[in-house]
Amino acid sequence: MIWRVWLLERVIATAVISEKESEAEAYASLEELKSLVTTAGGTVMATTVQNRPTPDVSTYVGKGKADEIEGLVEEWEADVVVVNGELSPRQGQSLAARTSARVIDRTQLILDIFADRARTKEGRIQVELAQLTYLLPRLRGQGHALSRLGGGIGTRGPGETKLETDRRHIQKRMDELKKELRRIRKHRSTLRKQKERQNHPQFTLVGYTNAGKTTLLNALTNEEALAEDLLFATLDPLTRALRLPSGLSVRISDTVGFIRGLPTTLIAAFRATLEEVSEADVLIHIIDATSPEAETEKQTVMELLDELGAGDIPVITVMNKAENLEEDGVPTVNAGRPRLYASAREKQNIDDLQTVMEDELIKQMSFYSISIPAGDGRRLYEIRHSTIVREETFDEANELYKLQGYAFDHHPQIAAERKTDKKEDHR
Incomplete structure (x- = not known):
């Protein structure tokens, strides 16, 4: 099931600037996060940034910053806190326990957008598989978090009934999705080969x-x-x-x-x-x-x-x-x-x-020169549409079209013509 957000949700965006990235890169990434929130159907009410060598192993941000985030949630009556990074299961659970809003990370936000925008059967299968792969190690604590939701950013996709079942059921569902994807890929491969023959x-x-x-x-x-x-x-x-x-x-x-x-x-x-x-x-x-x-x-x-x-x-x-x-x-x-x-x-x-x-x-093709009888309209049409024709003249005396241009070496008609020319040269 795919949830859709009809009213803009209030979002607090937060980021940790580590020693591995510059201030400019970090703030550019944060602006991108805001655009992702807009795409997902939310509006960023406030942002908060913390400089630290690495994210806190427990709460991602420090405990003081976590308290500041909860203050912003209360001030803006925010629905969601979005972290501009990927939270480990422990970090996600710890940070969620310190705030009344939903807590999701950049990865979950992107997956959420994909769940909303997938239109084809293949796209929907791939999104669900990606979400389940992401959520599988994070199942602990998801039941309580989802029980208080009515849909919104970070909840589109598999739905709470799937996430509250045991790991074996989720793994089975993932196996089913992979099997269906293999079937779709086989079909796509057949279609692609048909197109290549053209x-x-x-x-x-x-x-x-x-x-x-x-x-x-x-x-x-x-x-x-x-x-x-x-x-x-x-x-x-x-x-x-x-x-x-x-x-x-x-x-x-x-x-x-x-x-x-x-x-x-x-x-x-x-x-x-x-x-x-x-x-x-x-x-x-x-x-x-x-x-x-x-x-x-x-x-x-x-x-x-x-x-x-x-x-x-x-x-x-x-x-x-x-x-x-x-x-x-x-x-x-x-x-x-x-x-x-x-x-x-x-x-x-x-x-x-x-x-x-x-x-x-x-640059990937070879030069060719070919003569085609005027009565062979089908072959003439195919050469004109499947090669790059640089010069075309008509020999009235012999009723032949003479074409010069470029074609891939595997082009069947050009390859056959070259093979014939080689045989004649050999004779």
Whole structure:
């Protein structure tokens, strides 16, 4: 069951700034936490920060800070305390015992948003599996905490009846979910192989959450997929067809946005969805050019790509939201080439991006020259739509179309033509 919050809940946000991170990084992360709360259907009434070498092993924050948090809860009549970190079972239970509000951490908040935004069957299964994986070691004390809830931030997903059952039942449910995911993955694999036989290259949009991936997808394909100014507006993978300037038909997929501190359980559970990333021919990395944290966000994305086994896939970097940049406000981002500035919302430089997309594919292709009889319209159509045609002429005397361009080595018709040419050369 998925709970929905219709009234904004009052939230107290708290963070520990450890000696491992700078003040700037910590406060940027805290601002991100506030955006996550807004996305989840809450409003941050107050924030509190504590500097200490490491979080307290018992209550995460010190006991004095815990008392301050309870004072803020009473002052603002807050419903939820959100900690900008991951609480151990002991820390969560101890901190919850010292306040009348629900206590959740950043991981649980992100899982909560995913539970609310998953639309497909696969997405819902992956969310529930991630939540159960996260909650399993935290079952002690959850029964009392959930018995006083009526739904809200941090409670969407499995529901209290599942969480109050014993570990064996929860483990059984997790096994069922994994079995269903394997079935879905097998089906997805079959569909993917069918698409591969169509010789349509795969582009995948990646980037930090709210960088503008879905808006760029809409600009490229002239479609109207949901694009909201919220974190994790897109959760379930979305694939669209696109015709590049040469006539080549490609597939382009949108994916869930990355974020710093993305829960490990979530990465593991969503690995099937993120296969769209690891199996792409080219990645298009969208960066919010207006973000003061653009370099950090880029680095977060690159690290997660490595973790997904996609670190060696060619990348096109798009500095998005360029329409909002001041002349002297261009961020310093250490991104490789090709790189271009664009505005997905204003559809600026979209044509340039499509040209770069073709150029990146050509680097993976080989040159071909082929002649096709004028009467073989089907074959001519397939070559025009499954390769990058650079030159096409018509030989009236022999009634042949002569095409030159670039194709993948595994393209069946081009490969067959090359094999025939080699045989003739050998003779």
